[in-house]
Amino acid sequence: MGNDKDLLSIANLTSEQVRQLVEDGVQIKQERSSRVLDGKIIALLFEKPSLRTKSSFEVGIRQLGGQAVYFGRDEVGLGVRESVADVTRVLERMFDGIVARVFDHAKLEEMAKYARIPVVNALSDAEHPCQALADLVTLQENFGELGGKRVVFVGDGNNIAVSLGFACASVGTDYVVASPPGYRIPDGVWKKMSQRAQSSGSRMEWVERPQDAVRDADCVYTDVWTSMGQEAEQAKRLKAFGGYQVNPELMKLAKPNAVFMHDMPAHEGEEISKGMLDHPQSVAFDQAENRLHAQKAVLAWLYSND
Ligand code: CP
Secondary structure, rough: OOOOOOOOOHHOOOHHHHHHHHHHHHHHHHHOOOOOOOEEEEEEEEEOOHHHHHHHHHHHHHHOOOEEEEEHHHOOOOOOOEEEHHHHHHHHHOEEEEEEOOOHHHHHHHHHHHHHOOEEEEEOOOOHHHHHHHHHHHHHHHHHOOOEEEEEOOOOHHHHHHHHHHHHHHOOEEEEOOOOOOOOOOOOHHHHHHHHHHOOOOOOEEEOOOHHHOOOOOEEEEEEOOOOHHHHHHHHHHHHOOOOOOOHHHHHOOOOEEEEEEOOOOOEEEOOOHHHHHHEEOHHHHHHHHHHHHHHHHHHHOOOOO
């Protein structure tokens, strides 16, 4: 049971693997030549809606010579219509890999336990590793280096913030999180991230006020305040995150050449002001494109023979 190579979280990769995947993503973007998935068919199993992740995996798999078969939430009923173990053991008889977007990260871990084929996290409540790798590819292409840069995440200490934090901690990028008390990255996760940061030389910091956090930032990053599955908390969250909006005034406090990043979809009037995605410092659409290149690097790594 199980398989040597999965991508469930950035925390499960070594720092060296993170660095290599980012380097490969940058290179693949320039070359676009590998056919590592020739003859392979990958199942895309999504419990939640997606634009970027679904399209970048489908396109990337085809460009690498493989094929993708997409299953939406109502088709499979993962853990509802059928147990996670049974779904996994059926899929592995027909497919060469599973890319899954789930509400509960434990489902991914269970899939990885039963699958003898690679399992890739396409977003869970705990992490979004493919997004974080694309984010580092974007930073690398903007700055030419990652070490010593200062990334400031403004908002909810959610799955995006966690994966980005582990990614920054792997490559020597300083990581500052500005979030209101009660919405910080969980203590245990932050501790683990900080341990990794010590070996790469990254500095990790939590700051309550975004205006303090973004000073000297090379990158100001935000994400939605209410993630998929948290809709019942929306009113409470809008109140808690008032004052955490990224807007042109906040960007002025960062370095003049700082970039603005957002993994999207974005909610204008909430975590960003209207027009922020088109701000002169925004690289949000490059980030979206880099999902494709970073994931091709992941697939090439998973299906290479070494
Ligand atoms: N950023 C991201 O994962 O986008 P989708 O939800 O559209 O896949």
